[in-house]
Amino acid sequence: MKVRILGPVEPPVPPKPAQILAVLAVECGRVVPVDRLIDLVWGEQPPPQARKSLQVHISSLRRAGLPVEHRATGYVLNADLDEVDLHLFRKLVSQAAEEPDLRVRAARLTEALRLWRGTPAVFAQTLDGQRLAAAEALVDAELALGRHAEIVERLGIFVAEYPLAERLRGQLMTALARAGRRADAMRVFRETRKVLVDELGVEPGEQLQQLYRDVLEGSRDSRRNYLPRDAGDFTGRxxxxxxxxxxxxxxxxxxxxxxxxxxxxxxxxxxxxxxxxxxxxxxxxxxxxxxxxxxxxxxxxxxxxxxxxxxxxxxxxxxxxxxxxxxxxxxxxxxxxxxxxxxxxxxxxxxxxxxxxxxxxxxxxxxxxxLDVLDGDEAVTLLGRILGDDRVADEPAEAREVARLCGYLPLAVRITGARLAGRAHWPVSKLLQRLSGERGRLDELVADDLAVRSTLELSYRSLDDDVRRAYRVLGFLGLPEVPSFLWAHLLDEDVLDRLVDARLLDVTGSARYRMHELVRLHARELAEAEDPREEREDVVRRAVVAALSTVDGLTEHLFLAVPRMQDSLGVVRAATRPTDKDAWFSREEPLLTRLVERAAELGLARHACQLAEALVFAWFGLRNRYEAWERSHTAALKAVWETGDVRLEAVLRCSLGQMNYKRDHLVEARSWFETARTLFVNIGDKHGEAVAMNGIGMVCRELGEYPPALAALGRARELLESDDPEGVAHALYGIGSIKRELGDDAAAFETLATAESCYRAARSRRGEALAARGTGLVHRARGELDLAEEHLVRAHEMVTGTGDALLGGYTAQALAKLLLRKGLLDPAETLLRQAMEGCHDVGDRFGEALVRRTLGEWRLVAGDHAGARAVLTEALAAWDDLGLPLWRARTLRDLGAVHACRGDVADADRCWDEAAGVFARMGTRESGEVAQWRARWRPAAISR
The missing domain is CATH 3.40.50.300 (P-loop containing nucleotide triphosphate hydrolases)
Known part of the structure; x- marks a missing residue:
């Protein structure tokens, strides 16, 4: 609990207990004898019952939660010294005295003096002298730093509080003289002399008189100060x-x-x-x-x-x-x-x-x-100094957001500060609300003769016509940055460089340009006022086509539930492509996502949809970039709704279904796919219907709903047979995987082999690897470990060649489990660690749970039963979170074995019984294997 005595005592207690608390606080951590307490509180003539009263008052302090303790000779406040404002004040003053850096010294002393809230409750004269010494030390530091003009106002306050302190008055004279206000400095001397003569009957000391003579002499040499007034709240730099x-x-x-x-x-x-x-x-x-x-x-x-x-x-x-x-x-x-x-x-x-x-x-x-803009902390500090009150401290998050919306531009921060300073009844949050909308932000950044818009207008009007047009183009485009693969299709580099020279555009890297947020808003205003709508929208169309020229050349075959449905905009692939695709997309993702949103805002639905879909197959779907995937497609879908284009709506819904499928939000995924299917059927688009059915089938398969999954995948295969080998391969892979789950191995082998051939024909290396993995899993389930290894090694090698870390995690897990069955624990563990890393990097929750379950099996085989139990319990929680009962049952089967090895017969049977019920209900191949597990592991439990 904090104790404050440099002003009214806090926490607030009645007057006498407050005096007692103040005395104890001064001596914090040291015992104050009872007699001394009585003398200090009641004076030379204490009441007869002073000791009894003291005990009562001490009890009231304890009831207030204060750590006052009794000792043999008196009482002690047993608190941390930093919790008592007086001791914190003294600590800061002591630190300042030892600090060689003048800026830090001034900051320490300022912090110390802020602890004073009024007259101390006890020892007022002594403590006030300590405050005066700290104030004089602060002024010395500020003068040494050259902050002459800034310290004048505060010095005036100090002098008013200590009118007889000659040193303070001398410091005020010095500050005024150095700030070019020598007449004011001489006036301070005359006032000082009058106060000293009237109050004390003495003349100013020799030091003050010498200072007066120095100011008088120096006035002849320093009359040429034509500088504007210095900013008392100057911050940063x-x-x-x-x-x-x-x-x-x-x-x-x-x-x-x-x-x-x-x-x-x-x-x-x-x-x-x-x-x-x-x-x-x-x-x-x-x-x-x-x-x-x-x-x-x-x-x-x-x-x-x-x-x-x-x-x-x-x-x-x-x-x-x-x-x-x-x-x-x-x-x-x-x-x-x-x-x-x-x-x-x-x-x-x-x-x-x-x-x-x-x-x-x-x-x-x-x-x-x-000079660039301030950093975030400096901008907030400047806002607080302009206000000069507690509003920034009271709403720190809101103040930081105001500074951000000002783009950390000092002029904008100064304007917002001036507006708030002139409206003491406004909290920071009120101005934040007014600044939040882009449309009206520049209207809010006006205070008297200060305005961001008029300041930018001066720069803009000095430009040539072609440079002005480029300014408007970049503003209307509305992107955080403009790299060369975009601006090369829109503007001449020479024009951009002239904007850079005018400081309306910044170069942020190799051939990359960035506009400050407020500059961009101004440029957008001008574009909307001066350029025809069709011309403005054409800028965004051309930017989307330029982006597609690069992105389209980077798309890949993905093993997704739905293949890509293209709607060409006449894009020509870029002459050059990024050499490091991951680094390029990591840098450009925010820009490309924002470009989709900008096209959608303008109603350019086809352009927004096409770029959003291309990004899925080039980046979002490869690296599970769910947030950008959702943002881009939600924006494009809104634009499509307004145009009434049913086919584009269905395409986007399929893609959002795929995003939710990969995200393991299976119920939501099915809803997106089913709505898309209905839309495709309504417009007679059989290819689109098949794509949606593929998605529905894959979701149902994950949920363990095998009959509807087989029906959906069968329908997709039928519809795609003639024109989409990749789509057919997806359907076949799903059917083959379900046949494996149901124990129909012959059908699984045949279907997966056909799927692999179809993927090979479609040149989908990823799909080919997944089909080979699927075949290997069938052999592994049958105990044909050498054949399984042949297929799983081949699958893993193919995926490794694609650089797909996520898919590599799945092939590594399948191969590790095979090696585990062969008793090769060390290489299996290495693969599992790699698999976990790959799944974790892209946020694949299903993959992480799958690998975690396999690690539990590894620990079981290694004899680490406690570790196996812990890891499998974690996997169990993950399956519950994902809502996947079949995988929960498979993990329960393993957990039952762990319990058996630990001698926990009842827990083993409970796990196996629950797992058997799920296997029987779903009709999976494991329904016939539980008895084998009981026979294998239960004797271990009984023997214990």
Missing amino acids: DRELGRLLDADGGVWWVEGPAGVGKSALAVHAAHRLADRYPDGQLFVDLHSPSGALDALLRAMDVPGERIPESAEERAALWRATVGGRRVVIVLDGVTSVSQVRPLLPGTPGCLTLITSRSRLCGLEGVHRIP
Whole structure:
């Protein structure tokens, strides 16, 4: 429990117990004698029953949950020192005193002073002196850091609280003088003298008087401070600021996009460096070189009649005027190097800080500082400093989301902060709600004369027509990034580079471009206002076709319940393809998914559907990328509904059925497939009906519903016989697998062999491997281990050649189980570890459960009965979660053997009885094998 005494005592208790708690808190962890407690609480004349009252008050503190304990001589607060605000304050002050880093020291002292909430309950004068010392130490650190302007307001508060503290008043004078407010500094001295004379009858001390004389003397040399007001809430940029503060003169070019805080950084650095450039601190908002030179010369006290008319003569006079002097010059809003050249001093000793949205090119000897947006923590900190209250601390998640929606752009964060600061009754969540919609976000980012939209508008209007069009195209496209395989079909690289030079576009990698979120919203607004609808939509159509040109060349034959149904958009395969397919799709998945969604938003249903389906066969279905699969297909399906295209709806429903099938959501999968089948039947699409029937059959097979599964797969085979060898192979594989489950081995061998031939004809290496695996499983079930090994090794080798880790997990598991039957435990374990890794990597829950069950069998054979029981119990829970009773029964069969080996006859029989019931109900081959298991394992239990 936290105890606070630096202000009203917390937790709140009645007055006397509060005083007692405060005394104990000051001495936290040390025994306070009873007599001392009485003296401190009741004074020199305590009541007769003081000891009794003390006991009563101590009891009330204990009832409040406070850890007050009795000792032989008194009482002690037995709490962690960090839980008591006074001791935490002292700890932070002590840490600050030993901290060499001024920034960290200032942060520690600020944190310490925030613990004070008012007058302490006890020892007020002594503790208040400690607070004053901490305040003076904080000001020393801030002044050493050059935060002169920032500390003035807080110093004024300290001085008001400690009006007789000469050192604080001297620090205020120093801060004001260094911030260029020397008249205010001298006024503070006069006020100080009056207070000291009136209150104490003494003159200011010699140190304060010397400071006054220094300020008075220095006013003649520092009258040329033309810098704008420094931002008191300046945040972040530590690395960039450090470079400027370490600079000894020279030219520094601060570049970055609109609103990123270039001017704020330059002005802040110039204020911090004022003492090192005593001959002047100048600021010019550039419009033309000639006008800028006039302003600079007048700032250096050159009379107007001496300033020449020509720009060349003004430049020469400027260089002569600042020659040999130390001046810091901020040239703000530079648009070209030609503006800058006449303004640069001709001799060393001056520091020139240039801010520009343009990239540096052609200026010699310049130091470049590129600025990007703030990071998330800095943006939230800036928001909190602007507000100056507890709203950010009260709603940290909402504040972080506001910063994200501002794109971490300092201008946008500053605007949101100003809006909230002007509406003290608004929680952060209210502004978050208003910012959440993309359509109105720029409307919300306006506060007085600050607006993100108008700032971007200035940059946009300075562009050529073709560059403006590219800006609008990228904004309307609405993608997080635009790689070369897209922009090469839409825009010229030269135009893109000009947008980069204008800082409206960033280069994020090799030929990849990215727009800041708020810039993209502005560009989209302009596109919707200035470009015809058909022209806008054509941009997205062309982007989809460009994406398909690459993706279509990367699709593969997959062993899926449904084959791909193509609907050509006239796509031509790209001339070059990614060399590392996995790396390419890992990088491009968010972009491609968003492109499907963008096409769907615009009602481009065929384009959205085609790209979504291509992605399934190139990436989503290969690597089980379920989230992107669902997002893309849900968006495409919505667009299809609005067009009324029944066939496309059925295609997407089949694909969503397949996604749920692979995800082991079997009931949902069947629902998607059945609706798709109905739609295909209604429009007379027999091929589509067959595809849906294939899906229904595979789902029913997994659920152990064999008669409807065989009927569905038989119908699919019949419909696909003439035109789709891959679809026929899928149906045959399903039929053969069911025949194996039912113990019809002859039919299983025949059907799986035909399936393998069909897969080979369709050039589906994966399907061919799965059919070979299926044949191997039949041989293994029959005890024909050598024949099984021949087929399973061949299947595993084929899959290994495809690089399919998931399918490789299944072939590895089947082969491992065979090796286990042969007593080859070590190679079996190696394969099982590989299989588990492959299934886990793609989130295949069925595969993980299957491998886990086999690992349980491995432990059983190895004699690790406790380990086998643990692993099989985990597998059992997985089958329950997946809703697969047949696999639960198979695991119970193994678990029964484990119980038998451990001597648990009743538990073994219970497992075998439940498993036998499931096998009998489903009619699987195991229904005739349970008796063999009892005969094999039950004697082990009885013998124990």
